[in-house]
Amino acid sequence: MKNSKELIVWDKKFQCGIKVIDEQHKQLVELINEMFNHATGNHIQENDYFNRAIREMVKYVKIHFAAEEKILLATKFPGYNEHKKEHESFILAILNIVNEHKAGKRIVFSNYCRFLKDWVLSHIAMIDKQYFEYLKSIAARKEDGTLSINLEDVENR
Numbered sequence: 362m363k364n365s366k367e368l369i370v371w372d373k374k375f376q377c378g379i380k381v382i383d384e385q386h387k388q389l390v391e392l393i394n395e396m397f398n399h400a401t402g403n404h405i406q407e408n409d410y411f412n413r414a415i416r417e418m419v420k421y422v423k424i425h426f427a428a429e430e431k432i433l434l435a436t437k438f439p440g441y442n443e444h445k446k447e448h449e450s451f452i453l454a455i456l457n458i459v460n461e462h463k464a465g466k467r468i469v470f471s472n473y474c475r476f477l478k479d480w481v482l483s484h485i486a487m488i489d490k491q492y493f494e495y496l497k498s499i500a501a502r503k504e505d506g507t508l509s510i511n512l513e514d515v516e517n518r
């Protein structure tokens with residue numbers, strides 16, 4: 362695999378224990394890894410793939426951010442506003458690249474993947490991490506041992 366050293370290896374340190382969030386973070390990492398696998402250096406192939414992959418990425422990032430924000434808002438996480446701003450600026454940055462690409466600018470696909478990788482990893486490891494402990498203290502441990510947040514946990518706050 363040409364870019365195997367670029368791929369993200371999922372690590373326990375990215376995990377917060379709350380199922381819905383961990384699953385979405387894993388999915389984001391998978392999408393980025395898949396993009397790296399398509400960064401072949403063949404510009405025609407990359408262009409074609411990029412058009413589809415980036416739409417998928419934006420869609421999934423929005424789903425994840427919305428889910429996260431919903432939980433942070435419902436649990437009254439104190440850093441909610443700053444967190445939401447981080448999300449918004451990332452969406453803007455992606456859309457900016459998409460628009461440049463549409464306008465005919467040549468995108469170096471592997472650089473673009475690297476940008477996504479760096480942002481997502483540092484966001485999970487540093488920014489999302491700020492709410493990990495907070496949510497853990499709210500979430501109830503479910504019968505199967507996993508943590509998940511439901512309405513009852515939030516209302517019990």
Ligand SMILES: [Fe+2]
Pocket residue numbers: 386425429485489
């Ligand atoms: Fe996140």
Ligand SMILES: [Fe+2]
Pocket residue numbers: 429444448484488489
């Ligand atoms: Fe986040």
